[in-house]
Amino acid sequence: MVDEEAKSLPMELSEKGGVENNGFVQNEAFDDRETDSQDEIPKTCAVDMNPAAVAEPALQPYAGMPKEVLLKFSSQARYRVTREILFWLIIAAAVLLVSATIAIIALSPKCLDWWQDGPVYQLYPRSFKDSDMDGNGDLKGIQEKLDHIVNLNVKTIWITSFYKSPLKDSGYGAEDFYDVDPMFGSMSDFETLLASIHDRGLKVIMDFVPNHTSDRHQWFQLSRNRTGKYSDYYIWQDCTQPGAAIAAPNNWVSVYGNSSWQYDDVRKQCYFHQFGKEQPDLNFRNLAVQQEMHDVIKFWLGKGVDGFNFVAVKFLLEATHLRDEPQVNKSQNPESIAAYSELYHDYTTTQVGMHDLVRSFRQTMDQYSSEPGRYRFMGSDSEEKDIEATMMYYGTTFVQEADFPLNFQLINMKNLSGNSVFEAVNVWMKNMPEGKWPNWAVGSPDTARISSRFGNKYVNVINMLLLTLPGTPITYYGEEIGMENLASENVSEEYINSDLNSKATFAEKSPMQWNGEANAGFTKGNSSWLPVNSDYQSVNAEVQMTQSNSTLNLYRELSLLRSNELPIHRGWMCSIWNDSDVFVYVRELDGLDNVFLMVLNFGQESTIDLKAIVPNLPSEAVIRLSTDFRNTGKAVDTKRIKTEVGEGLVFEYKTNKPVHTMEAFRENCFVSEKACYSSAFNLLYVNC
Ligand SMILES: [Ca+2]
Ligand SMILES: [Ca+2]
Numbered sequence: 001m002v003d004e005e006a007k008s009l010p011m012e013l014s015e016k017g018g019v020e021n022n023g024f025v026q027n028e029a030f031d032d033r034e035t036d037s038q039d040e041i042p043k044t045c046a047v048d049m050n051p052a053a054v055a056e057p058a059l060q061p062y063a064g065m066p067k068e069v070l071l072k073f074s075s076q077a078r079y080r081v082t083r084e085i086l087f088w089l090i091i092a093a094a095v096l097l098v099s100a101t102i103a104i105i106a107l108s109p110k111c112l113d114w115w116q117d118g119p120v121y122q123l124y125p126r127s128f129k130d131s132d133m134d135g136n137g138d139l140k141g142i143q144e145k146l147d148h149i150v151n152l153n154v155k156t157i158w159i160t161s162f163y164k165s166p167l168k169d170s171g172y173g174a175e176d177f178y179d180v181d182p183m184f185g186s187m188s189d190f191e192t193l194l195a196s197i198h199d200r201g202l203k204v205i206m207d208f209v210p211n212h213t214s215d216r217h218q219w220f221q222l223s224r225n226r227t228g229k230y231s232d233y234y235i236w237q238d239c240t241q242p243g244a245a246i247a248a249p250n251n252w253v254s255v256y257g258n259s260s261w262q263y264d265d266v267r268k269q270c271y272f273h274q275f276g277k278e279q280p281d282l283n284f285r286n287l288a289v290q291q292e293m294h295d296v297i298k299f300w301l302g303k304g305v306d307g308f309n310f311v312a313v314k315f316l317l318e319a320t321h322l323r324d325e326p327q328v329n330k331s332q333n334p335e336s337i338a339a340y341s342e343l344y345h346d347y348t349t350t351q352v353g354m355h356d357l358v359r360s361f362r363q364t365m366d367q368y369s370s371e372p373g374r375y376r377f378m379g380s381d382s383e384e385k386d387i388e389a390t391m392m393y394y395g396t397t398f399v400q401e402a403d404f405p406l407n408f409q410l411i412n413m414k415n416l417s418g419n420s421v422f423e424a425v426n427v428w429m430k431n432m433p434e435g436k437w438p439n440w441a442v443g444s445p446d447t448a449r450i451s452s453r454f455g456n457k458y459v460n461v462i463n464m465l466l467l468t469l470p471g472t473p474i475t476y477y478g479e480e481i482g483m484e485n486l487a488s489e490n491v492s493e494e495y496i497n498s499d500l501n502s503k504a505t506f507a508e509k510s511p512m513q514w515n516g517e518a519n520a521g522f523t524k525g526n527s528s529w530l531p532v533n534s535d536y537q538s539v540n541a542e543v544q545m546t547q548s549n550s551t552l553n554l555y556r557e558l559s560l561l562r563s564n565e566l567p568i569h570r571g572w573m574c575s576i577w578n579d580s581d582v583f584v585y586v587r588e589l590d591g592l593d594n595v596f597l598m599v600l601n602f603g604q605e606s607t608i609d610l611k612a613i614v615p616n617l618p619s620e621a622v623i624r625l626s627t628d629f630r631n632t633g634k635a636v637d638t639k640r641i642k643t644e645v646g647e648g649l650v651f652e653y654k655t656n657k658p659v660h661t662m663e664a665f666r667e668n669c670f671v672s673e674k675a676c677y678s679s680a681f682n683l684l685y686v687n688c
Contacts, residue, residue: 601646674686
């Protein structure tokens with residue numbers, strides 16, 4: 001038994017007759033031996049269990065061996081070669097890693113920025129939520145309702161003008177660019193709101209109206225008194241004739257009608273106003289005025305605001321020669337011209353130098369954009385007379401201007417049909433400069449609500465369009481629940497008369513309908529500034545949260561789909577069919593074989609054979625999302641795709657021949673930030 005135990009001892013230990021010490025083996029006999037040549041190292045590891053037969057113990061490296069011993073072993077070929085192989089392997093791996101990193105950086109598409117990443121929710125603060133029972137919505141009210149906005153999966157909140165102002169013309173004439181109107185709260189309320197919105201991972205953009213101020217602005221008061229530098233802050237012209245009769249310097253008329261010159265009794269001159277006479281235009285040919293505006297931008301960006309919508313910038317400059325503008329109807333008596341539409345505005349809009357001003361604002365904003373994730377967005381809402389001029393706001397290849405000019409194509413659409421929607425979409429996509437990012441809005445504070453323009457049966461399909469087109473969707477508050485215009489008889493004359501714009505649109509500014517309680521939950525006060533729409537018992541956010549088939553739930557599903565599916569998030573869009581009833585398009589991404597196909601009905605009941613239009617289409621496609629949730633998940637024969645009035649279907653199918661690779665559709669395909677998906681590496685790359 002003793003022999004058996006000896007045999008089972010670790011071989012090295014028994015051979016060397018060593019002692020085990022904390023797991024290290026030391027061979028005493030070895031210490032004094034010279035082992036400077038390979039010959040002296042035992043050539044055999046043969047096991048001979050007769051200790052007497054072991055003339056010399058076999059030498060092996062061991063843990064804890066002294067340096068001299070280590071050096072002797074390390075110079076042996078088997079260790080040296082291994083060491084060199086390992087060394088070169090590590091070098092090769094490092095080189096590979098660096099090259100792979102460079103390749104990934106070089107090939108990675110530009111990440112979508114936050115303003116491209118999700119919908120923008122535009123809210124009119126006076127009508128969103130009242131927190132202090134005075135019947136007017138306010139900043140604290142917005143804060144109370146952030147959960148609702150977060151639930152919509154939107155990325156950005158756009159709060160329209162809340163500067164201190166006399167609140168005429170919807171607040172678009174600031175009395176103080178550095179303060180919040182007391183109706184909406186205090187600057188501290190704004191800072192708290194901004195922090196809360198940021199805490200929720202959302203961004204905030206606000207309106208910026210540089211063209212004019214209110215006549216109550218301190219600058220105007222100083223200007224009419226010719227005080228120092230302020231004397232030249234506005235556009236003043238002599239306009240008195242001998243005998244003290246007042247005669248405007250030229251035929252220019254304001255957007256709201258009648259002469260755009262107003263006599264000021266204090267200064268005894270006329271000042272120019274593009275909008276109401278209570279809104280004098282600033283003199284942007286004065287560098288000090290330009291500097292004031294840069295300072296305003298810096299003030300709000302410094303507070304942490306994430307961007308601006310630049311309002312009405314096409315009106316920034318006017319021709320200095322002051323010539324009469326051409327009449328639309330040459331035979332009209334010049335004395336009778338009073339309406340804005342009766343003149344061509346060649347000398348009062350989009351003057352040379354205007355874009356330079358906007359670009360200089362952009363440069364100021366860029367100074368605040370350097371930190372990661374802190375890019376400051378610039379939008380502009382100047383609608384030009386032709387699409388090419390509107391596209392100028394995107395800037396050029398070399399000079400960045402707005403991230404996008406607001407797209408009014410869907411807002412301006414007069415009639416609803418598959419063809420009209422296609423036209424509205426196509427005109428933007430065809431004219432947009434290459435690589436730029438589109439945007440879509442269907443509602444605004446100056447546009448009748450979808451439900452009232454086209455009928456409530458089309459609300460869902462229009463939201464489906466908005467959220468499946470390429471680019472940033474912009475939703476005006478209330479459209480996510482399908483709110484309707486306030487009936488005009490419910491809009492008090494008092495409001496209409498108190499505003500500058502005779503065509504002031506209050507109908508689409510009725511209070512947000514939160515629930516079925518009094519005043520639709522908008523205010524706990526006795527009344528709201530505008531009456532609540534009478535349909536609030538059925539059309540409200542609370543009740544729609546509980547209905548799976550509601551407009552609100554569809555909106556949420558659509559915005560989730562948009563953020564989760566790469567082809568819809570950032571892929572190709574190809575229009576493949578339009579007629580009076582339906583508009584059909586696909587969203588695709590190179591490298592992904594699943595495709596989303598939208599069949600949207602903007603007319604009457606329709607059945608189309610899409611297989612005849614796109615022969616490569618699979619014979620069956622599954623409905624991923626339908627405006628009628630009961631159809632979701634159904635498989636449909638692509639030869640007979642039926643849609644009801646106002647029905648929208650999002651199909652998903654797989655193909656190895658996407659539409660954007662087909663010659664027949666190439667003209668109708670667009671992509672903004674091109675990217676391809678590699679399923680092997682689960683990443684996006686650009687060179688494809
Ligand atoms: Ca209030
Ligand atoms: Ca101007």
